[in-house]
Amino acid sequence: LKIGEIATPALLVDLDAMESNLNGMAAFFRDKVCKLRPHFKNHKTPMLAWKQIRAGAIGITCATLREAEILVQHGIDSILIANEIACDTKAERLAELSRLASVVVALDSQCVAKDLARAQRDRNTQIEAVIDIDIGLNRCGVESVEAALDLAKFAAGEGLRVRGIMGYDGHLQSVPQSAERDELIRRGSRTLVDAASLVEGAGIPVSIVTTGGTGTHAVSGVYPGITDIQAGSYLLMDTIYLNRGARFQRSLTVLATVISARSGHAVLDCGVKAISAERGMPALKDCPGAELKTLHAEHALISIDPGSAGGTLQVGQRVEVWVQYSDATMNLHSRFYGVRNGQVEEIYRIEH
Amino acid sequence: LKIGEIATPALLVDLDAMESNLNGMAAFFRDKVCKLRPHFKNHKTPMLAWKQIRAGAIGITCATLREAEILVQHGIDSILIANEIACDTKAERLAELSRLASVVVALDSQCVAKDLARAQRDRNTQIEAVIDIDIGLNRCGVESVEAALDLAKFAAGEGLRVRGIMGYDGHLQSVPQSAERDELIRRGSRTLVDAASLVEGAGIPVSIVTTGGTGTHAVSGVYPGITDIQAGSYLLMDTIYLNRGARFQRSLTVLATVISARSGHAVLDCGVKAISAERGMPALKDCPGAELKTLHAEHALISIDPGSAGGTLQVGQRVEVWVQYSDATMNLHSRFYGVRNGQVEEIYRIEH
Numbered sequence: 001l002k003i004g005e006i007a008t009p010a011l012l013v014d015l016d017a018m019e020s021n022l023n024g025m026a027a028f029f030r031d032k033v034c035k036l037r038p039h040f041k042n043h044k045t046p047m048l049a050w051k052q053i054r055a056g057a058i059g060i061t062c063a064t065l066r067e068a069e070i071l072v073q074h075g076i077d078s079i080l081i082a083n084e085i086a087c088d089t090k091a092e093r094l095a096e097l098s099r100l101a102s103v104v105v106a107l108d109s110q111c112v113a114k115d116l117a118r119a120q121r122d123r124n125t126q127i128e129a130v131i132d133i134d135i136g137l138n139r140c141g142v143e144s145v146e147a148a149l150d151l152a153k154f155a156a157g158e159g160l161r162v163r164g165i166m167g168y169d170g171h172l173q174s175v176p177q178s179a180e181r182d183e184l185i186r187r188g189s190r191t192l193v194d195a196a197s198l199v200e201g202a203g204i205p206v207s208i209v210t211t212g213g214t215g216t217h218a219v220s221g222v223y224p225g226i227t228d229i230q231a232g233s234y235l236l237m238d239t240i241y242l243n244r245g246a247r248f249q250r251s252l253t254v255l256a257t258v259i260s261a262r263s264g265h266a267v268l269d270c271g272v273k274a275i276s277a278e279r280g281m282p283a284l285k286d287c288p289g290a291e292l293k294t295l296h297a298e299h300a301l302i303s304i305d306p307g308s309a310g311g312t313l314q315v316g317q318r319v320e321v322w323v324q325y326s327d328a329t330m331n332l333h334s335r336f337y338g339v340r341n342g343q344v345e346e347i348y349r350i351e352h
Numbered sequence: 353l354k355i356g357e358i359a360t361p362a363l364l365v366d367l368d369a370m371e372s373n374l375n376g377m378a379a380f381f382r383d384k385v386c387k388l389r390p391h392f393k394n395h396k397t398p399m400l401a402w403k404q405i406r407a408g409a410i411g412i413t414c415a416t417l418r419e420a421e422i423l424v425q426h427g428i429d430s431i432l433i434a435n436e437i438a439c440d441t442k443a444e445r446l447a448e449l450s451r452l453a454s455v456v457v458a459l460d461s462q463c464v465a466k467d468l469a470r471a472q473r474d475r476n477t478q479i480e481a482v483i484d485i486d487i488g489l490n491r492c493g494v495e496s497v498e499a500a501l502d503l504a505k506f507a508a509g510e511g512l513r514v515r516g517i518m519g520y521d522g523h524l525q526s527v528p529q530s531a532e533r534d535e536l537i538r539r540g541s542r543t544l545v546d547a548a549s550l551v552e553g554a555g556i557p558v559s560i561v562t563t564g565g566t567g568t569h570a571v572s573g574v575y576p577g578i579t580d581i582q583a584g585s586y587l588l589m590d591t592i593y594l595n596r597g598a599r600f601q602r603s604l605t606v607l608a609t610v611i612s613a614r615s616g617h618a619v620l621d622c623g624v625k626a627i628s629a630e631r632g633m634p635a636l637k638d639c640p641g642a643e644l645k646t647l648h649a650e651h652a653l654i655s656i657d658p659g660s661a662g663g664t665l666q667v668g669q670r671v672e673v674w675v676q677y678s679d680a681t682m683n684l685h686s687r688f689y690g691v692r693n694g695q696v697e698e699i700y701r702i703e704h
Contacts, residue, residue, distance in 0.1 A: 005441070007441060007442070008439070041649060041650065063649065063650045064621075064650060083611070083650065083651075084611040084612050084619075084667075085611065085621075086609050086610065086611045086621075086667050086668045087360070087609050087668055089357070089359060090359070108612050109612065109613070109667045111666075111667050111668060112667060112668070115668075138617070138653070139612070139619055139648065139651055139653060140611065140612035140619050140651075141612070143614065170648075257438050257439055258438065259435070259436040259437065259438045259492065260436050260460050260461065260491070260492035260493070261461070262495065265490070267436075267491055267492050269416075269437075269438075272628070272630045272680050273679075273680060273683045276624070276630075277630055278624045278628075278629055278630060278647075295630075296491065296522075297393060297415070297679045297680060297683075298393065298415045298416060298435065299435075299491055299492075301490070301491060314463075315436075315438050315461045315463050315464060316438045316439055316463060316464070316467075327625075327649045328624050328625060328649060331625045331649075331684065332683065332684075334704070352686070
């Protein structure tokens with residue numbers, strides 16, 4: 001299959017860039033005590049999760065119970081759901097899944113601990129949890145190391161297997177590197193390690209102290225006591241992360257076709273149903289003088305500088321658009337095409 | 353199935369509201385010369401397209417060749433692709449589809465007319481087209497009635513069956529009703545009818561002069577010479593359209609579960625992967641004192657006024673979020689639940 005034969009709009013990944021990112025992150029962790037537990041929510045692609053495990057990852061992180069179920073279906077047996085779940089039916093699904101693989105879930109409330117304990121008794125299995133601490137993102141998690149200790153003791157008392165501590169420094173992923181930012185990252189890591197010590201002091205063995213993302217891994221990944229980092233964006237990258245100064249290469253584009261053109265103006269067959277603008281407007285790749293101005297549901301509207309060297313866009317011509325926000329864009333597709341030297345080498349299935 | 357048993361996040365439609373919208377729009381067109389050809393791109397749900405046809409629609413409008421293929425697979429035999437397609441393989445797919453149903457495609461360039469003519473010869477079939485005129489949206493379409501006439505003659509000369517004229521007044525859908533806005537809508541309709549007269553004068557019979565949407569149908573739907581209106585949003589509605597003063601009821605919500613809560617703060621398990629914020633932030637339904645502040649990929653962050661009568665949100669509690677932009681939100685789901693009086697009456701499959 002040649003790129004010219006793919007029906008548009010379609011998601012492409014540059015395999016050279018992706019492999020460089022894969023190997024670069026693996027090299028970072030190779031000589032570290034801390035290991036990589038990469039996030040699945042970003043690519044939702046079991047074949048890529050397996051590439052990450054073969055490159056040294058100790059397991060896979062995910063955001064939802066559904067993603068954990070997909071991972072288990074694809075033979076991955078060490079999973080962290082780095083997010084809270086709530087309600088009886090999800091507790092039951094998690095208990096069922098725990099019979100098949102090691103699945104650790106984030107926990108920040110007693111009421112969910114009780115639901116999980118009931119579900120594991122009903123299914124005669126063992127649910128594993130990490131206590132989630134809010135280290136500044138202001139999303140989920142308990143608010144102090146003392147609250148984490150209390151919840152760990154409560155959950156263990158209910159019969160859950162408490163594996164340790166997690167906290168996500170999502171608010172720092174987008175902050176450019178500086179001494180102050182690095183100190184904030186270390187402060188978050190310190191909170192997690194402190195909580196882990198308290199929990200161990202209470203006689204609950206701690207094997208997981210997990211945090212971090214692509215933007216912060218270089219600091220939290222060398223903080224003593226942190227066991228693993230949940231970075232996910234590094235593999236495919238998007239324009240947001242690139243702008244944040246990360247050292248990985250963006251690899252994702254949406255391939256589109258010019259469906260209408262006139263002087264100074266062209267329209268592509270990709271809108272917000274094919275490429276996300278939730279975190280800013282995507283940009284055209286290799287189209288000097290042309291600028292993507294607006295996304296409709298199924299259209300991208302392009303303005304062309306008539307004096308530019310790039311000249312015009314012709315109806316039928318193919319154009320690539322850099323993915324600005326990979327997480328939400330992958331979610332719009334059911335497959336993507338791995339390309340190298342203008343050829344499609346692999347077709348990856350995205351699971352939902 | 354009770355609403356409480358649906359796994360979250362999930363898309364719900366209030367059947368009373370949807371049926372009121374369905375019947376209200378059908379009643380508008382019942383005594384008109386102009387008819388309804390409702391847009392499929394909004395709901396992507398063949399069962400709803402069939403409801404619209406049973407309520408009097410003369411066919412279905414869609415945005416992509418893929419949607420036309422889905423409609424044909426579901427037995428709908430009169431389809432308008434109100435959008436340009438380009439490239440050989442799509443021309444061939446359209447030719448193939450034209451063997452199975454009446455599929456009319458929008459056309460705004462000679463080069464695509466040639467591709468379509470070649471494809472219909474190769475497949476021994478007849479492709480039908482309408483000439484697309486830009487009536488102010490500044491997206492696709494030729495720029496004048498003279499250009500429309502030229503392209504109609506060219507396309508007919510190539511052997512395509514030119515059925516008439518289309519133009520979409522998308523730029524006016526969001527403008528509040530006023531005498532000036534209505535005059536702009538009529539000006540667009542007049543352009544289309546003028547072009548149709550020119551084309552008929554050149555000996556090409558015109559049976560379709562199509563335009564309009566939910567926001568403009570009341571004006572363009574009574575303009576003499578307009579044969580049909582492509583409104584789609586009216587059926588399910590969303591908060592954007594409601595804010596534009598349309599007389600239909602919003603029917604769509606995303607059902608979510610509170611997965612984390614503390615004083616003044618709660619987190620739902622629905623982010624931009626379940627509900628679009630591409631056209632503004634969605635709002636909570638029936639949660640006085642609580643406000644949806646931010647959407648992450650899988651989370652909605654809620655701020656709660658501690659002094660409000662609504663009080664707090666509890667972990668495990670279910671909350672509905674009004675869909676702000678239905679087009680992009682339907683695109684994130686593979687099914688939705690039709691509810692009435694707290695019960696699930698129907699489960700609709702969304703086709704992608």
